Amino acid sequence: MKRALTAALLVAVAALLLAAVAELPPHGSPDSPPYTHVSAYYLEHGPDEAGAENMVTNVILNYRGFDTQGEVTVIVTAMLAVLAVLLWTGQAEGDQPGPAPAATGSSLVVRFIVRVMAPFIAVFGIYVILHGHVTPGGGFQGGTMIGALVIALTLVLEDTRSAALLPRRPARLLQVAAPLTFFGVGVIGLVLWGEYLYYPRDPSSLWITELLLLVVEAGIGLGGAIVIATIFRVMGAQR
Amino acid sequence: MSDWPPLLAVFLALPLTAAVLTPAVCRSSSTRGWAWALVTMLVTSVIGGVLIARVATRGPFSYVVGGWTAPYGIELRFDEFSAAVAIICLLGVLAIVFSRRYAERALQAERIPYYYALLLLNLTGMLGFTVTGDLFNLFVFLEILSLSGYALVAISGEKIAEMAAFKYLVMGAISSLMVLFGTGMLYALTGSLNMADITSRLAGAAQTPLIVALGAMTLGFMVKAALFPLHVWLPDAHAIAPSPVSAILSGLVVKVGIIGMLRLYQIAYGSGAVDLAGLNLVLTWLGALAIVMGAFFAVFQDDIKMMLAYSTISNIGYIVMGLGLASTYSVIGASVHVFNHALIKATLFLGAGALIHQTGKRTLTDLAGIGKAMPFTVAAISIGAISIVGIPPTAGFLCKWYIALGAMQAGHPFFGFALVFGALLIFIYYIRMVNAFYFREPRDRAAVDVQEAPATMLIPVLVLATLCLVMGVLGRLPLTFIEPAVERLLMPVGGG
Numbered sequence: 264m265k266r267a268l269t270a271a272l273l274v275a276v277a278a279l280l281l282a283a284v285a286e287l288p289p290h291g292s293p294d295s296p297p298y299t300h301v302s303a304y305y306l307e308h309g310p311d312e313a314g315a316e317n318m319v320t321n322v323i324l325n326y327r328g329f330d331t332q333g334e335v336t337v338i339v340t341a342m343l344a345v346l347a348v349l350l351w352t353g354q355a356e357g358d359q360p361g362p363a364p365a366a367t368g369s370s371l372v373v374r375f376i377v378r379v380m381a382p383f384i385a386v387f388g389i390y391v392i393l394h395g396h397v398t399p400g401g402g403f404q405g406g407t408m409i410g411a412l413v414i415a416l417t418l419v420l421e422d423t424r425s426a427a428l429l430p431r432r433p434a435r436l437l438q439v440a441a442p443l444t445f446f447g448v449g450v451i452g453l454v455l456w457g458e459y460l461y462y463p464r465d466p467s468s469l470w471i472t473e474l475l476l477l478v479v480e481a482g483i484g485l486g487g488a489i490v491i492a493t494i495f496r497v498m499g500a501q502r
Numbered sequence: 503m504s505d506w507p508p509l510l511a512v513f514l515a516l517p518l519t520a521a522v523l524t525p526a527v528c529r530s531s532s533t534r535g536w537a538w539a540l541v542t543m544l545v546t547s548v549i550g551g552v553l554i555a556r557v558a559t560r561g562p563f564s565y566v567v568g569g570w571t572a573p574y575g576i577e578l579r580f581d582e583f584s585a586a587v588a589i590i591c592l593l594g595v596l597a598i599v600f601s602r603r604y605a606e607r608a609l610q611a612e613r614i615p616y617y618y619a620l621l622l623l624n625l626t627g628m629l630g631f632t633v634t635g636d637l638f639n640l641f642v643f644l645e646i647l648s649l650s651g652y653a654l655v656a657i658s659g660e661k662i663a664e665m666a667a668f669k670y671l672v673m674g675a676i677s678s679l680m681v682l683f684g685t686g687m688l689y690a691l692t693g694s695l696n697m698a699d700i701t702s703r704l705a706g707a708a709q710t711p712l713i714v715a716l717g718a719m720t721l722g723f724m725v726k727a728a729l730f731p732l733h734v735w736l737p738d739a740h741a742i743a744p745s746p747v748s749a750i751l752s753g754l755v756v757k758v759g760i761i762g763m764l765r766l767y768q769i770a771y772g773s774g775a776v777d778l779a780g781l782n783l784v785l786t787w788l789g790a791l792a793i794v795m796g797a798f799f800a801v802f803q804d805d806i807k808m809m810l811a812y813s814t815i816s817n818i819g820y821i822v823m824g825l826g827l828a829s830t831y832s833v834i835g836a837s838v839h840v841f842n843h844a845l846i847k848a849t850l851f852l853g854a855g856a857l858i859h860q861t862g863k864r865t866l867t868d869l870a871g872i873g874k875a876m877p878f879t880v881a882a883i884s885i886g887a888i889s890i891v892g893i894p895p896t897a898g899f900l901c902k903w904y905i906a907l908g909a910m911q912a913g914h915p916f917f918g919f920a921l922v923f924g925a926l927l928i929f930i931y932y933i934r935m936v937n938a939f940y941f942r943e944p945r946d947r948a949a950v951d952v953q954e955a956p957a958t959m960l961i962p963v964l965v966l967a968t969l970c971l972v973m974g975v976l977g978r979l980p981l982t983f984i985e986p987a988v989e990r991l992l993m994p995v996g997g998g
Contacts, residue, residue, distance in 0.1 A: 350659075457508070
């Protein structure tokens, strides 16, 4: 009975949503509002005033940079939530030992492959972070790769060495690298040009904008990687 | 300084950054964490005061971050409704002061830096939510305040707290998703995320998607506001959280749903593209139902914090009913009750927190006769109780009076009766509480033989209780302040 009711409710909601979506301006049509209004402005003016060749980067870091400052804060909030509830019993300050690699049961092959691949993954991650203003990618994507690399290494390295990958004291500051960089760049705009999160937009000084965007990307990448690695480490320490 | 446009961006960016820095700054010293949080919130409050002074003297103003013009950049908009930042800052400061001793006993030392960080994030999320003029930016701040809210409920690390937080998280995540879904639909219809821009571009939009979008967002906001019957997550979460967190959650965080609803009305009424009469009727009925059901459940509670949590459901009912009636008086009453209920509920939750901190007990049965041992705290709680029932001349009276007047004005006197009936039920359970504290014989004399609460806890409670009385006397001030905003809001639908 309960199942039948749930199914009926789901069908009704789905029908309503489908009816609504069917009446939306056609997806992909050049006349639909999402293509003719704000985004049209971004595409037309972005290359000349926003500093990055990649229009997505222009929108998330420049035109709507304040949203992205909020988003990186959301990520840090999630990490703080995990830390607050589970607490960090990392080894760096000698609280209690984490799992030994043998206990995690990774085979010799896995351990060897991860070690061989590590430098290549790291280089690719850094490339994705720094090239994000030209090609698809950026701080979020590259940071995730580096974070995943730290997680993979944690799984195969001996405990003391994997703890050294994420020393606790500097990690406290590095975890918040992304919001901190945003605030720093925001204040630079405030001091030099009188607007929070301002980037110069005339062609002669567009290189300054490009440089600042790179700094922000690097901050997001570093902060993101540390956040992911921290969350994994804290959850991994839960027995 | 109030003429300096970027002040509005600094108002958000500063506490946002200070909040995430808390664990790094205070290491493991809980005193340093407390001081850092308090200074941050005090500085933010001063900026908030400057902004409110400006809106009071010269009307609403905007700042577009990064110097891009709206709708291409993100517009922050400070109007009369944004003056809600006053109560967010005030309760923020008082809850932090109160936490000084409370957190030391209630939480493990390692958790305290994260506690202050999350508390600051929660408060800043609400500030951002209240002053943004951009729909996606609204969602970002909604996420900051929701995530930190879930964590604050779970922070004691006890199993029951984790369960309550998980229930809150599941409901909250679904409601956030509804808001995001509606935002996406509105973007598909208009190509814009700026609220004012959407309002001007909605005319002639297809009706079905528009109604579904507004419906989804309303549903999302009403889950956040815990409107009956979407309230199931609230009692546990609010009762189990540490008391300063309960004060913030019950006083402020549920109001986020109401402020979101006001923003939605600004878009829907302003565009004239859709008729909201049906939605308003549903909200009015659910509001009336919430008043009665919330009060009904509260009567049967023995746990004081549980009782206060159900009382919040009643009061959200008053506010939603006021919005749904959509007459000038009722909307003014509802808007001001957002402010006054926050004040009253914070008095009660912080007062209850002080009792629990001193005695270790939390039920009416165990706390009987506590009035002699902690006279100031119990007096403050009594003032809060009188205010929330709505007895003049306290803060609760004028709002309810305005909502009742609004029911007459809208031609629905029945809802005026619902309001009075609800007030009677509320009177019963608060009289039970005050009676137990003052007149019942203690069950275990040793349990209530305690000292009055320490100064850092007593002062916030007394300040709030005094404000409950002051706002009763100065009640017309916020009402007249919010009036132009409500008239602007209802003008397109011929309210007034």
